Structures are given as structure tokens and as C-alpha cells.
Amino acid sequence: MxxxxxxxxxxxxxxxxxxxxxxxxxxxxxxxxxxxxxxxxxxxxxxxxxxxxxxxxxxxxxxxxxxxxxxxxxxxxxxxxxxxxxxxAPPSVPAPEKKKAWYEKLQLRGYTQLRVNEIVSGPKSAPSGISRLRSVQDSGINDTGNFSIRRARLVVQGDISNRVSLYMQGDLSAAVNNQSGTEPRQHFFQMRDAYADVFLDKKKTLKLRLGQSKVPFGWENLQSSSNRIPLDRTDAINAPVPGERDLGAVLYYTPLRVQKIWDELSHDGQKLFGNYGAFALGVFNGQGTNRTERTGGLMTVAMATMPFRLDGLGLDGQVAEFGFTAMRNQVRPEVRSGGVSTLSYDDNHVSVHGMIYPRPFGIQSEWTWGKGPQWDAATSSIQAKRATGGYVMAMYRMPETPVGQVIPFARWQKYRGGWKGATNAPRLETDEYEVGVEWLPLKELEVTLGYANVHRNEADERRTGRAKGDLVRAQVQWNY
Missing domain, CATH: 1.20.5 (Single alpha-helices involved in coiled-coils or other helix-helix interfaces)
Structure with a gap:
């Protein structure tokens, strides 16, 4: 215990x-x-x-x-x-996109055409009063001409905003005549286009074009020279609007279904006339490119053109286009005595056009009827007289060959009427057959070779008769 x-x-x-x-x-x-x-x-x-x-x-x-x-x-x-x-993870917040200034949206582009013409038969020169082999479409066709710069264009274009875009084009190959001496001065920089497009709806189907621009008369006139297959426009279609441009305002409308067809053709590499609308209504001064207004009136112009698919006819992928243009105007041409005529002359025309875009074969034609100023030899004066003519062209497009795209073509043209772009509005009588080929070895380079059998009078009322002969021509165009 x-x-x-x-x-x-x-x-x-x-x-x-x-x-x-x-x-x-x-x-x-x-x-x-x-x-x-x-x-x-x-x-x-x-x-x-x-x-x-x-x-x-x-x-x-x-x-x-x-x-x-x-x-x-x-x-x-x-x-x-x-x-x-x-x-x-924190939600991704995109950085705010910096809004571009309008000058950052501009694009600079252009093209240059180097030509050579050779008269292989026919009158290169002639005694005073007799027509020589000449053309109102190319002053390089003469007795001494070799190489020439036909066009040297610079284009500035872009969107200022979602509703306004601008387009400016100048040509560095223009000439200035009628100076104190008799020799013309070549390669001046001249305004060709200077306009703004104001889109009136969000889908951009309706736009108002303001400034100096192409007059919507004639399908061939509206097509750019850089996009055209033959070297020159035809006399008949170009005569109502030499230089193709004037100062004024145009309302263009393009339905979305029409724009879709044109976009598909452009993507395929077809040579279109440009976005000038399926319907157009415009007013212009009426005196022509870079000329002072003289009459006080306005030239009115209307156009309609419509593409159609031909799939239902068994022509799969083929597209046809038909349309018309009309203009009403009063004009005062330059006169031999100096200055501009004190009288105004009726200058009214209508035209029709139709084509099948080449896939691979195509055909294109236009014809015009009207009345315009024209020198009358019987009265030795300018009068408003009948003007008519047109052309038919066939082509065969081969977009993919071992050497690039190749387009052979053949064209016939005829015209009887005045040429208001020359002094005293001389009468032209043109018959011409032309064959050639356009070759695109590169996207940036085009080569065109052509032969023409020509029967026409010179655009000078002091020379009479018609010259007949043959031309061999070539052009190199580079795009940038």
C-alpha cells in the first residue's frame, strides 16, 4: 500500500x-x-x-x-x-482600332502606252488640198512619226469616308497647240478626271458623281483605254463626245444582282466598261473636255445597260449585255477664223450597243444616229447635219496559254458625219477593217499588234478626197 x-x-x-x-x-x-x-x-x-x-x-x-x-x-x-x-481567363478586350485619316486611304496607280505606227501603203503626204492618210484617234499616224507616248496616266483614288470617294486622273502625254510659234509642245500634264462619288444609300447602289468625268454615252467610250482590246475607239461612237469627258453631275444606279454579274465577269478577267451603273442620268456643260462653257445651256445624257446570263440557252457561263444611250446638246465648235463660233448647233445623238462576252468567242457592236455640227462644202459654213455609223467586232479569248492570255480580234467600222473636236467641224467619211491580237504575258504588261486597211478623209475641211492605205501598228502598255 x-x-x-x-x-x-x-x-x-x-x-x-x-x-x-x-x-x-x-x-x-x-x-x-x-x-x-x-x-x-x-x-x-x-x-x-x-x-x-x-x-x-x-x-x-x-x-x-x-x-x-x-x-x-x-x-x-x-x-x-x-x-x-x-x-x-479575363475577357479579351480588343485594342481600339485607330481610325485612318482620309489621305491614308488613297491609292496611286496608272498606266503608260508606247506606240509605233507605220504607213505601209497609201499617201503619207499629199499636195495642198488633198487628204493624207490620217486618223482623228491617233496623231502619231503621219509621214514622220515613229515612237510616241499615246497615254501616260496617273490616278489618285480612294474613300474619304463610307459615303464619299474621290478620283483624279491626269495625262502626262497631252500636247498644247496654237501657241505663238507653230510647233506643238508635247507631254504636258493635263487633267482628265476630277470627281467625287457621293453614295446615297448604305448598299452603295445609288451614287451621285460630281466634277469632270466621262459622259455616259456609248459603251466603248466608257471603257478605259487601258482595258480596250483594239488600239483606238471608233470614229462614230467617239464623235458625239470626243475626249469622252465633260464637267457636270451624273446619277448612277446599279441593282445588286447586276453588280454581282459584273463582279463575276471581272473576277474571270473579262474587259468591262467600268462601274458606270446600269442606269445613268446626267447633265454637263456640253463643250467637251477641258473646254470653256459657251452656250449657257446644259447637255443632258441618259444611259441604260443590262447584262443577262445565257445559261438557259445552253450557253453555260456566257453573258450578254444590251443597252442604249442618248444625249441632247447645243455646241459651239472652234472656227478657222479664230476663237469659237458665235452660233450654237444642235448636237443630238442616240446609240445602241450589244455584246456577248468572250468565253471563249465573243462579239461586240454599237451603232449611233443623230445630228451634229458639220462643215458644208457647198455653203462653206458649219451646219447641223446628219451623223451615223458604228462598228462590229469579233474576238476569241484564250486566258490560259503557255505564254499568257491571248485575244485575237477583228473589227469593221463605218462613219459619216462631222467631227466637232476639230476646227470647223470637218466631215468624216470612214471605212476601216482591222485585225490584231492582244497578248498579256504578265498582268502588268500588255502587247497589241494590229493591221488596218483604211479608207478615210482627213479631218481638215481644206483637204478633199479620201485617202486609202494600210497601217501596221504596235503598242506596249505597262500597268502600275
Whole structure:
């Protein structure tokens, strides 16, 4: 009994002595666990920050506490860290797009045509009063001409806004005549186009064109010289609007289904007349390109043209186009005595056009009827007289050959009427047969070779008769 009491007393004494030590060990262990938890939290924060900086999605990470033996005999359960939830990626906010200034939207392009003409038969020169072999379409056809720059165009175009675009074109090959001396000056920079298009609807089917631009008369007149297959326009279609341009305003309308057909033809590489609308109504000064208005009246012009798919006729992929143009005008031509006529002359014309775009064979034709100023030899004066003529052209388009696109063509033209673009509006009598080929070895380069049998009078009322002969011609055009 005595021994049992002694044992309980000793045990109580040992517990009393060990109690502070056990308490200190428990406190030390709790501190170590808290410190480990803090380090793990800091490590997790660093990993998440690093992954966010790299743009990666943080992966679920289970971090275990490092195994550290407890210093006290108190059993400690290992701490399990819950997996950190993957933070959702912040929504991507696109950087605000900087609005371009209008001058940053402009495009600079152009083309140059180098020509050579050779009269192989017919009168290169003739005595005074007799017609020589000449053409109102190309002054390079003469007795001494070799190489000439037919056109050297620079175009600036672009959108000023969603509703307004501009177009400016100049020609570096223009000539200036009637100076103090008799020799003309070549290669002046002359304005050809300077206009703005104002779109009146969001779909851009209706637009108002303001400034100097092409007069919508004649399909061939509207087609760019850089896009035309033969070297020159025909006399009959060009006579109502020599130079093709005037100062005024035009309203153009193009239905979306029509624009879709033209876009498909353009994508196919067809040579279109440009985006001049399916319907047009315009008013102009009426005196011609870069000429001062003289009559005080306005020239009115209307045009309609419509493409049709011929798939229903068994001509899959073929497209035809038909239309008409009309103009009403009063004009005062230049006169031999100097200056401009004091009298105004009726200058009214209508024309029709039709074509089948070459796939691979195509045909194109236009004809015009009207009345315009014309020199009358019987009365030695200018009178408003009948003018009529046109052309028919056939072509065969081979877009993919080993040497590039090749388009052979043949054209016949005829015209009887005045040429108001020359002094005293001389009468022209033109009959011409032409065959040639256009070759595009590169997109940026075109080569055209042609032969023409010509029977025409010279555009000078002081020379009589008609000259007959043959021409061989060539042109190289580079686009930029």
C-alpha cells in the first residue's frame, strides 16, 4: 500500500514536471505548421502570377507540405492542401482600332502606252488640198512619226469616308497647240478626271458623281483605254463626245444582282466598261473636255445597260449585255477664223450597243444616229447635219496559254458625219477593217499588234478626197 502511494506520487510529480514541456512542444508544432502553410500560399501565388504573365491557364496543383519530423512526441497529421481552382481567363478586350485619316486611304496607280505606227501603203503626204492618210484617234499616224507616248496616266483614288470617294486622273502625254510659234509642245500634264462619288444609300447602289468625268454615252467610250482590246475607239461612237469627258453631275444606279454579274465577269478577267451603273442620268456643260462653257445651256445624257446570263440557252457561263444611250446638246465648235463660233448647233445623238462576252468567242457592236455640227462644202459654213455609223467586232479569248492570255480580234467600222473636236467641224467619211491580237504575258504588261486597211478623209475641211492605205501598228502598255 505504501508502495502504491509512492508510485502515484512519483507519476504525478513526473506529469507535473513534463506538462510545461509538452505544452511548449505543441506550441512549437503549431507554429511550424502555420509557417509551412504561409510558405505554400506564397509559392502558389508566385506560380499563378507566372502563368498569368505567360498567358497560360493555371493548372490545378496539389502542393504537399514538406515532411518535417516533429521535435516533440506529439503526433501531427500531415496537412493536405486543397487544389487551387483555375482562375477564369479575363475577357479579351480588343485594342481600339485607330481610325485612318482620309489621305491614308488613297491609292496611286496608272498606266503608260508606247506606240509605233507605220504607213505601209497609201499617201503619207499629199499636195495642198488633198487628204493624207490620217486618223482623228491617233496623231502619231503621219509621214514622220515613229515612237510616241499615246497615254501616260496617273490616278489618285480612294474613300474619304463610307459615303464619299474621290478620283483624279491626269495625262502626262497631252500636247498644247496654237501657241505663238507653230510647233506643238508635247507631254504636258493635263487633267482628265476630277470627281467625287457621293453614295446615297448604305448598299452603295445609288451614287451621285460630281466634277469632270466621262459622259455616259456609248459603251466603248466608257471603257478605259487601258482595258480596250483594239488600239483606238471608233470614229462614230467617239464623235458625239470626243475626249469622252465633260464637267457636270451624273446619277448612277446599279441593282445588286447586276453588280454581282459584273463582279463575276471581272473576277474571270473579262474587259468591262467600268462601274458606270446600269442606269445613268446626267447633265454637263456640253463643250467637251477641258473646254470653256459657251452656250449657257446644259447637255443632258441618259444611259441604260443590262447584262443577262445565257445559261438557259445552253450557253453555260456566257453573258450578254444590251443597252442604249442618248444625249441632247447645243455646241459651239472652234472656227478657222479664230476663237469659237458665235452660233450654237444642235448636237443630238442616240446609240445602241450589244455584246456577248468572250468565253471563249465573243462579239461586240454599237451603232449611233443623230445630228451634229458639220462643215458644208457647198455653203462653206458649219451646219447641223446628219451623223451615223458604228462598228462590229469579233474576238476569241484564250486566258490560259503557255505564254499568257491571248485575244485575237477583228473589227469593221463605218462613219459619216462631222467631227466637232476639230476646227470647223470637218466631215468624216470612214471605212476601216482591222485585225490584231492582244497578248498579256504578265498582268502588268500588255502587247497589241494590229493591221488596218483604211479608207478615210482627213479631218481638215481644206483637204478633199479620201485617202486609202494600210497601217501596221504596235503598242506596249505597262500597268502600275
Amino acid at each position: 505504501t508502495g502504491s502511494k509512492a508510485f502515484r506520487a512519483a507519476l504525478a510529480a513526473s506529469v507535473f514536471v513534463a506538462a510545461p514541456q509538452i505544452a511548449r512542444a505543441a506550441e512549437d508544432q503549431s507554429a511550424r505548421i502555420a509557417d509551412l502553410q504561409r510558405q505554400v500560399d506564397e509559392l502558389k501565388a508566385m506560380v499563378l502570377a507566372l502563368k498569368a504573365a505567360q498567358g497560360a491557364t493555371p493548372a490545378t496543383t496539389a502542393a504537399a507540405a514538406p515532411a518535417t519530423a516533429p521535435a516533440a512526441p506529439v503526433a501531427v497529421q500531415p496537412v493536405q492542401l486543397a487544389a487551387a481552382p483555375a482562375p477564369s
